[in-house]
Amino acid sequence: MEQDFDFFYKWAKSKLNIELDAYKENQLQRRITTVMKSSGATNLKDYAELISKDQQIKRIFLDYITINVTEFFRNKEIFDEFELVIKNVIIPKFKSIKIWSAACSVGAEPYSLAIMLDRNNFSIKEKIVATDIDDTILKKAQNGVFREHEIKNLSKNDLDKYFSIKDDSYSIKDSVKSMVAFKKHDLILDKYEQGFHAVICRNVTIYFKNDAKNEIYRKIHDSLVPGGIFFTGATESIYNPKELGFKKLSTFIYEKV
Template sequence: MTTLNYEFFYTWVESNLNIQLDAYKEKQLRRRIQTIMRQAGAESLEEYSTLIHSSESIKKQFLDYITINVTEFFRNKDLFDNFEHLLTTDLSKKFDSISIWSAACSIGAEPYSLAMIMDRHDLPLKQNILATDIDNTILARAKTGIFKDNELKNVSIFDKASYFKEVDRTFVLDEKIKSKVDFKKHDLILESYPKKLHVIVCRNVTIYFKNEIKEEIYKRMGQSLVKGGLLFTGATETIYQPDQYGLKKVASFIYEKIE
């Protein structure tokens, strides 16, 4: 088997697609690259880079596969319930209005979940929820507000009836909820972060990054939160020394900015 030139490919991807692959965990990433490369019919990474450059469909397939997009509304429902409780009983008492960032938002299920919570409890947003992702294709899908039944498995009967309309075996989100979210392309590694936030939700993303990149992300998120703000991470993303980022643990996978 031909030795694959990952150094060339990482440099090419950063130069041409502005994605820093060397931030990802190496073994996991290389397995994914090999799989998607062979699906495209390439024998080498040089050949694969040529295919990505010349074919929009192969480029899209590569970006969709590398930037993992597995999500659903109220993912890990018990954790989301804890977060909703803190948001509605604690955070809402501290601040007159709430500024929210859903980082690496994928198809939009997460920021729309947050918008539904804010609407259901009649809580004021400082501005629309900012929802960001590195993948333009995924962001385009998120903006449609159209979801499959399995993506709504954690949505209550009340919320489903209140916020969705079933059309041709899909579920279309109410325009009122869609209008509460602004989608934007953003790279967690390369670009600056918004500031003076009351809530950051970044779940099931940092597990794919190397430790030093993960630590830098949490450091910058800590700096982006106002004192008393909350960071909500994924169900396998425990922050073991939150104090080094100016945070303290207040519930499972939920951290408060303390300084």
């Protein structure tokens, strides 16, 4: 049975304020069909009605559509490179910095940034801004409780200093939590805050069509101060940085010009 995705996209925009048209079509439709079937619905109109009536089904849908795989210092070698750029390029120029972790998922990335800043005694102008589209995920991020597979890139010293450990749960300490401010934000629909010295948006734009992806990159460019740094994911190299106002510093790190 052919599904009415056009209807569902319009419904999601109207009722959930999610711009599904921006996502890569085949990949998105497979995910929607899978999560729809798990609810017991056989067509998208019935599924939309279920989402409207049942908060649990709505939460499962949002969790499944917005990808939330993460870990501390994800792709550690690349993150180490970013740390060097902050140390050698950004700090000497700006002294006190403002950072945004976009599409932060359960919080491992902004907390990684906080740990990195603390390790190096870097001064931040204000709290790290950490945003995501998903309210449920943001609540989990604010709780700051992680499992062993999510903290595998951290040393024992880091775990002892920055976490309270009980059984197989690792709770981020308040000293780290206090460095991060979590907010809801939609990369497609919402306005972007300004004045950042570094923006981290990793492993997210791979799910968007090229037009939407380039629009996100342009908005991130505008949100950065001149000389600010944009850190992308391991599968998200920008092929037209000059057109978007960036200079390539490394495969995944770009400077606003």
